[in-house]
Amino acid sequence: QQPVQSPQAVILREGEDAVINCSSSKALYSVHWYRQKHGEAPVFLMILLKGGEQKGHDKISASFNEKKQQSSLYLTASQLSYSGTYFCGTDVSNTDKLIFGTGTRLQVFP
């Protein structure tokens, strides 16, 4: 039931791009993306709702393919501040109950 994220870990140089995927075995109503730095609380990035929308701000964007039951997070021209663990949280039936994915650890080096 827990969404599977891929890859498990990514190492980047500053300025490089990355894609993080989140796949669910169940139909999704919405997907919430968070970034968590070591020892800190998860920080909200964006919500994608059913309807196949794509969102973005600055150099981080995401897409949601409800037919494939998956979402992807796109990080372009990565910065050192992007380092952390990324989690997708999935809501399968608009119940407010988020099930978080397995996580993707991203490290950006100068």
Place this chain on the structure above:
Amino acid sequence: GAGVSQSPRYKVTKRGQDVALRCDPISGHVSLYWYRQALGQGPEFLTYFNYEAQQDKSGLPNDRFSAERPEGSISTLTIQRTEQRDSAMYRCASSLNSGETQYFGPGTRLLVL
């Protein structure tokens, strides 16, 4: 307040003792959520409230765990007869309304000896 606050930030207790963890959500937020997070893992849903009503408690591991939000603001997660396996980070989150962005608090790290 400016953000979600939780207390205590750290709690060390002996096996068999009861503990109460407090969450103070962002002012005006209707929905409040409790999660448990193991090291290196994502948050695991425990329960959530809209106002004072507990909407879903399917994630509570067993009947030693309970939560309340009597006045629709501050919430308390209580663990009775703690066991070593209860050791974890317990996080609270709140959102303005159901289905909206959840803002996480700093968490309470619980260690059961």
